[in-house]
Structures are given as C-alpha cells and as structure tokens.
Amino acid sequence: MEKIIGLIDAPFTPFRANGDVNLEPIAAYGAMLKKNGLQGVFINGSSGEGYMLTTDERKALAEEWVKQAPKGFKVIVHVGSCCLRESVALARHAAEIGAWGIGAMAPPFPHIGRIEELVKYCEQIAAAAPNLPFYYYHIPAFNGAFLPMLDLLKAVDGRIPNFAGIKYTYESLYEYNQCRLYANGKFDMLHGQDETILPSLAQGGAQGGIGGTTNYNGRELVAIIDAWKNGDVEAARRHQNFAQEVINVICHYRGNIVGGKRIMKLMGFDLGPNRVPFQNMTDEEEARMKAELDAIDFFNKCNQF
Amino acid sequence: MEKIIGLIDAPFTPFRANGDVNLEPIAAYGAMLKKNGLQGVFINGSSGEGYMLTTDERKALAEEWVKQAPKGFKVIVHVGSCCLRESVALARHAAEIGAWGIGAMAPPFPHIGRIEELVKYCEQIAAAAPNLPFYYYHIPAFNGAFLPMLDLLKAVDGRIPNFAGIKYTYESLYEYNQCRLYANGKFDMLHGQDETILPSLAQGGAQGGIGGTTNYNGRELVAIIDAWKNGDVEAARRHQNFAQEVINVICHYRGNIVGGKRIMKLMGFDLGPNRVPFQNMTDEEEARMKAELDAIDFFNKCNQF
Amino acid sequence: MEKIIGLIDAPFTPFRANGDVNLEPIAAYGAMLKKNGLQGVFINGSSGEGYMLTTDERKALAEEWVKQAPKGFKVIVHVGSCCLRESVALARHAAEIGAWGIGAMAPPFPHIGRIEELVKYCEQIAAAAPNLPFYYYHIPAFNGAFLPMLDLLKAVDGRIPNFAGIKYTYESLYEYNQCRLYANGKFDMLHGQDETILPSLAQGGAQGGIGGTTNYNGRELVAIIDAWKNGDVEAARRHQNFAQEVINVICHYRGNIVGGKRIMKLMGFDLGPNRVPFQNMTDEEEARMKAELDAIDFFNKCNQF
C-alpha cells in the first residue's frame, strides 16, 4: 500500500456567523495548504469538529473538499462516529465521491476497553470502503481508548485487508517506533503531534504525519523535515523549537480547535466560530493572543496565501 | 414543576437479527413495564444504545414509544448527542410528537471540563423544547464529565426555565442529597443506581428514580419503595439485597447493556443483539448466566408479562 | 471476633509551633472524645498525618494514646507504611504496648494493582501482631488501590486469622453492603464516610464506623445512630443533614486534615499546624471559616470539653 510521505493537514471546518457550515472557503483553503507544502487533508476530524457536525454536513464537506482539492492532494475523510451505522454510511459515501482514504478514531462512547471491540469497529467501517486505505486514528486523550497499538496491528494484520496504518496522536515515541518496526514496516505510522516531529524523525526513516498546527504553521513544520533530510540538525531544531513556541501560545487559549482556529482569522482567513460546547475566544483574548504571536514574529513565518 | 414519584425504566432498544431497529415489541414492552409498577420510560439513553442509533432511528423509536405508551405512562426522550444540532432537532421532534419530557447527558466528546460549557449545551437543547421538562443525565463514568452537580443547579437556576432536575447516576449520596436540598427541593433529583435505592430513600423523602435493571427486576425494585413507605425496613432490605444479587450477576456479563438485555431473552422477550462495539454474549455465557439467575430464584421474582 | 459498635474517631496529631509532635493534649483529647460518645480512636491514620511522621514519632504517639485512653476506649494504631519492615515493627510495637487493634492502608507507592500483592502486604503486617484484630483501611482516592473489596475478603478468609474487617472509606454503598453480607457477616465493615452514616444504617443492621469529622462533630454523628435506633428517621435526617453542612464547610478549606484540624483551634483546643506539604490555613481563611460555621450554629452543636 502507498505510504504517505510528508505532512497532511487536519483542517478546521468553516462556519458562518449563524453556525451553519460554510463551504465557500474550501477551495482557497486547499490551495493555500498546497502552496505551503502540505500533501493533503484529513477532514472532519477533531480539528474539524467532525463529531459536532450532522451526517449531512459531514457529507457536504467531504464532497467539497474532494471537488476543490488541488491536483495530487490527498483527501482523507474521518468517518468515526459513536453510531457505527453512520460511520459505515460515511465510509461508503467517501468511496463514492472519490476520496483518497478514510479514517476513524475509537468512539468516545461506549468506552472501548478491549482490542477485539476496537477491531470489530474498524473492520465494519473499513469493509464499507474496501478500495480505500483505512487509518485508525489513535487519540486516547480524547476518547479514553488507551489500548496498546502494537496489539491492534497484530490483530488487524491479515484480517482487515485495507487497514493502512495509524494516525498516532499520543506521546509514546517508544510505542510509535515499535509499531513502525512491526512486520518490516508493513503499516503506515503517521506521526500526529507537531511538537515532536524532529525527535520522531531521528528515530525512524522517511515518514508522514498529520498535523493540526499545519493550518497556520505548515511552512515551519515542513521545514523541519526538509532540514533533517538535508542533514542540518541545527536548522531542524530551530524550526521545531519555533513550532513549540507556537504551540505554547495556543495552549494559553484552549488549544488548537479554539485558539488555532482563531489564528486563521488573525491571518486574514476567518473560518468563523467554534460550535458549542467549545467556548469561543473573546475579543480581549484574541488581542492578547495576537500580541503573543507578534512577540515570536509568527506572522512573518506562518503560512502564506 | 411536577416531580416524578416512583421508578422510570430505561428500556433496551429492540433490534432484529440483521441489526435493524425493531419497533414491534414496543407496545408489549410498555404494557409489561406498567404492569410491573413502572411509571414511564427514559428512552434512547445508555441502556437503549441511543448513541449507537442514527437520528432517524432515534426519531422512529420516540414516535413508537409515545404512540404505544400506556395511559399515564411518561415517555422521556434522551436527545443527547456529540452534535448539538442533532440534539436540538431531536428535542424539537420530541416536543412535536408529544413526549412527556427530554433529557441529555454531557457529550463524551468533546470532553466537557467546565460548568459553563455544560450549561450552554443544556441551554440550547432545553430551549428547543421549551414546554417540556429537561433533565440533565449525570453519568460521569460514561462521559468523563466529573463536574459538581450543585454548581450546575446554581448555574441553571433562573437561566434555563424548563430545567427540571438531574438523573443522577453516580455514587455520591452526599452530593445527591445536597442537590436534593438545594433551594428547598426546587429540582427533581432522580436516583439512578438500582443498587442503592434503599439508602437513598433513608436520606430523603418521596423520590423518583430511573432504573436500568427495572427492565427485568422492576417488581422487586418497586417493592423496596413500597416497603419503605410502609415502615418495613427489614422487607426493604430484603428486596434491596435481592436487587444487588441480580446486579452481581449482570456484572459478570459486561453489565446491564449486554448482560441485562440478554436476561430479557431468558424471560421470553428477545430484544435481539447489541450493536458493535459491544460484545454480545455467547450461548455458553448465556447458559452460565441462566444458572446464576436460577440459583437466586430470579425467574420467580422478576417482571411478569 | 468482637465487632465495633458505634463510632471510632481518627484523631489529628498535635504539633508544636516548631513542628514537633506534642503529646501533652492527648489525655484531654481522649477524655473529650469519650465524653462526646466516641468509642475509641484510630491513630496515625490520614487525619493524623501518620505517613508524615517518623517511626519514632508514631511509636511515641501510640504509647501516649494507649496510656491516656479512658477506660474501655479502643486504641487502634494505623501502622501502614511504604516500607513493610517499618509497618511490621510498628505492628509489633502496638501489640507490646497494649493497643486494642491495628490497621493499615495499602501503600501509595509502589502502586498496588493486584489483590495478591495486597494480601501479602496485609498478611505480613497482621502476622506481626497475631493477637490483635487487623483492619484493612480502604481509601483508594488516597493511594490508588481501586481493588474490589469482596475479592479481598475472599482471599484473606482462612488465610489471615486476625483479619477483622475493613475501614471502608469509599462511596460505593453497594460494595460496602456486599462485603457486609459476605459469609454471614463474618467481617467487621467499618463505615468510613461521615456524610453517609444514615444511608448506610438503612442498608444494614447495627454497625460501626470510623470518622474524621467526629473530632469536632461527634455528638451530632452519634445522634444519627441514636435517632435511627429509636426509629426516628426525621431526627436522623436532621443530624445527617447538619453533618453534611459541616463537611460542606471543610471542603472549602482543603478538607478535614487542614480545615478540620483548624476547627479544633476554633473550639479552643489548638493542635498546631499541619506538616508540609499541606498548606496551612491563613488567618484570613480561618476567619472566613469561622463565619461559615457560625452561620450554621456549629459551635452550639459541636463536641464539648
């Protein structure tokens, strides 16, 4: 199966002031990401408030992204849901409209506590789009599915034919590496934390990743990989340290979904509010965040349109 | 606002062998519950695998329950969802079809960590069915929303007009009692753990509750309340101890949603399988469970058709 | 084995201003507790900052309590420690000086995750004082030992001859009752949460408990039991509700160890500061707490000297 090389972006979902999904910015959004070095998008995931969208909204977004994606740009559709029937319908839809791949995180409810439960969940979704690569999205801090990923790989190997790999959004680079080494690197392990791209590169060879801060800081994150490839560790550290400084800022403003989305507005690309129960940033918070970003010269280094 | 007295049942959702929702048993289900002393149903909740149903399935179930409910039987529709827009639509639908009330648990994702987030979530749902009582369903073990309920009552008091109370499915009888005493008992605190009905009665006056094991053990649970009212503490203890013995058994078989639903089949009222990712019981497990239930003379004490 | 009936107090450890243990108040302390209806003391436990004392200090306290205890007053010595050899030495010492019993909570480190580990730990301590009753002190919120207590009883039954029972400081009245019923009530289950004495009484027969707020609110807590015995449920509720009001107050001041100990000072019985890392209350906090206690007429209902 093809492996992803480079960085995929997890886009925010644009909303209008009244809270409706806004498809208008998608075309420009995709072009911007491509221009800044991204290889594709992982849509309707956590950054995209996918769980807060109706099934129809998720389909409409998938259609628009597939339609507007720049040439060669991969569109991976997150189809995870507490309701497996909804996930299956979304997977089938993704295949029908020509998405490049699909992914799903474990449902946050019911809580999944056994590998076998997780395998069954993945199996039925993957089977609904048998010609697309399926990625399991491991983000246990969000859904409590603290299961050993090596055991998942062993369980799906030979059982789910289109299981492509894992979007690994967790801190254990040890487990990440063990998964990467499994069966001579059979599975595609996508690194999922923008704060540790460099350490992860040191541990393994050419890799792919899915980022959330790539929406606005993609150039710098891509630069880490380029510097590493060129053997320039010092430059790679500089870019990685900068990436951490940006993450420090969004951590002051409820993280990427809230704070990061507001950065887009500060960059002149307003994607609207977050959905309830997220607490949108106040104007005062926005002003403070802008000052913090100015202090690290963010707006000269960030993504460009 | 009217307070619920007695026990409301949280019914299982009947599925066909192919996994489709099966509306046929609903009429008989409601009649049976009424016959055994239940006061109503809280549908599409955790026992009902509500989060694992599509929006259309949830609506169809609500319609059938409202249509088939025995006279005077309260139908409360759980409308909680990770997607607030879906919850709002379900709340509106519940009002339109004539449900008695609505309820919602906190979304398991995104994780709710602040009272204000929870209030906003409840507020928008409650506003979609302004003439129905709204119950917050507190079950933090399922969604991680370990928030102080007294703070929630203070926050909604005067702000959400149709906030009726809390279905309290948590172990702290201290917090439960503090909520019960708040504002001279303004809010309806529905006890949510069948294993501690008697201790809860001792602490406060006439009360209501919502049960999960009431599906098959409702007579015994109602008997606890009746014995207490009659001043017969010894009888109340006997019925409560029996209720705990039944709960001991289902705990051996993955709890009420899996084990409890299978008890219905053993009682001659097959409601079909559980949805993925639940692991259905094997025949061998079913046989072992039947033996455990026989050993406590369950089938002579349980609900009757 | 004799069962404890009524309430045992977990006393605070008196310190001098320089932080040294102060034995002088012990005699008056014991007399006061007896006068207010307590049956004994569980010393060097969590309320007594036992883990923050040196081995020599723990021995000196045990000696003084045994020496000064009023006639018929039970002195139970908590001997738990991360270092089993220290626990064994303390257990032996407790037996030598004539303590009534011993107890130990699971060590907070290393984290105990298996019943067998816990049994071995209890076994070696109990064997060091074979003629004294040994109580396991279950307080998982403090040490992370969230193990099923019924399994512990089954495991020690027939293996640890002087295992007397459990001081159960946890919210599950269901598990508490199941343990109480085990083997026809063979083990002594001491209720350990002053906020739920009444609910617990409703569930079972004559019982004992170990309290932390009994230090200052013992009269009211004893009154719950007396009212229940007399069949006066309304009075029992009144006393229990008052007990919860007192607990509401200490929860505003870092709980019983910090806030409760300071109440003793407000009652005219200064037991000195808490040890680091506890944060002692400021004078301003003390004044606020006093106002809260005045508002519930605490000082007319509390323990008397």
Next chain:
Amino acid sequence: MEKIIGLIDAPFTPFRANGDVNLEPIAAYGAMLKKNGLQGVFINGSSGEGYMLTTDERKALAEEWVKQAPKGFKVIVHVGSCCLRESVALARHAAEIGAWGIGAMAPPFPHIGRIEELVKYCEQIAAAAPNLPFYYYHIPAFNGAFLPMLDLLKAVDGRIPNFAGIKYTYESLYEYNQCRLYANGKFDMLHGQDETILPSLAQGGAQGGIGGTTNYNGRELVAIIDAWKNGDVEAARRHQNFAQEVINVICHYRGNIVGGKRIMKLMGFDLGPNRVPFQNMTDEEEARMKAELDAIDFFNKCNQF
C-alpha cells in the same frame, strides 16, 4: 552549576535471601557500571526500592556507595519520603558522608496537587544539604504529581539556590524540551526514559540522563549517545531499537524493578529478591525471560563484568 553529561545508573538494592539489605555487592556493582560507561549512580530511587527501605537501611546504602564508588563516579542519593523530616535527615546525612548530590520525587501521599506544595517540599529538603545539587525526580506515573514542570522551574528559580534540575521520567519530549530551553538552559534536564534517548538527543544538545535498564544494558545505551555524537544516525537507531527490544522483554515481567533485577541474576550477579508488595518472578517466568533475551542475543551485548 555543573551539568551531568552521559548516563547515570539507578541501581537495584541488593537483598539477602532473608530480605536484609546486602552491602557486599556494592563495590563490584560500582566497578561494573563504570566499566560499561556509566557516570554515576542515583541510589535509593524507584529501581532501588528506596521507599521500601527503612531510614537506617537507606543511610547504610548511601554510605557504602559513597565509600565504594570508583574515582570520579557521581553518587546521587534519592532522599524522598512521605515524611519530610525523614527526607531532611537523609539529605543532611548525604551531605555529611560526601555524596555528590541529592534528589527527591514528590511524595505519593499526600497527593501533591499544587506547584506551591511541591516547591515547599523541595525547598526544605534542598535546604538541608545546601552545598549539594538537588534534583527533582519527576515520575508522575508513580506518585500522581502530574504538574507542569516549566512552572516548577519558574517557581524555584531564584528561590531554591541549589535546585540543579529535573530527572524527567515522563513521555512528553515537548515539555522536556521547553524545560531544557528555559532561561538559556539554566537547569539540568536529565532524560529518564531509556526507550527514547535518541529522539531526545535529536531535540537538544549534549545531555545527561538517568537510566534504569543501564544496570544491564548500559553499553548499548551509551552507544546510542556515542553514535549520535559521531553523526552516525543509523548506528544510533540500531542501538536504540535494541534498547527497546530489551524493554519489550522486561515489560512482560512486571517491568524493570522486578524483571530487570532478575536479569542481573541471569548475568551472574544475583541481587536477591524484591520486597513485598512486589511479586517476585517464578523460576518458570525466569526461564521464559531468559529465552526471550537469548532470542535477541542479549547476553552478548549486555554489560560485562
């Protein structure tokens, strides 16, 4: 303040068959570690079952290690305890006998939930050995002290003069790097997870670390650092991957304290059993572990005497 370069070992504590501390192997132990490239020892920590030792045993071990340490070998004494007075006494003792430095983890009880509590705890210990560097030992999985380490550095900076840095045993390389960068690298951040030495090196410059598997796999772990210094990333990866394979094995046998200590015996250097409540390995488990180690050619690569 001097920074540690290279790897410090956290030795196991040798016990006799009857469970007494055995000082005899210390001299040979130190020589072996030095021979295999280690720079010193961090004694009486978690690998050393320090919390399970009496105060006298801890002192005796410290004395013997200081006395037997090879020339230039750093002896850091872990003095953490639930009882601050004991820690202070151990810190003073460490200074008196000529230890190189001291360290302490947060007490597992009482649970530390605020930076200020932690600072006070560290402050009093550090003040008892004012001429020795003090290291905070961050291992939240063991004591629940999940506090932000950058906040700790800010709080102690200018307040605890001999605060040297942190032994960082946690997965977040992001936080680790932020601490490393704080105040131009003012504090010594000792990496504490042998499974991720290489990723950590990539992120920062010359570094020190404290290992637990260095007891038997020190040569390979030192080889990671050497290869990285020589610019041979492929060799560094090979050694790191091998280190992970060794860690995979001990994870099958209850981790380093139990499984790792038994490896020493397999290497011909029997350090005796673990203390209760640890469950010692059975002979059958030992045989299986040996087979797993043979399968990765461990005994040709491990530390040599």
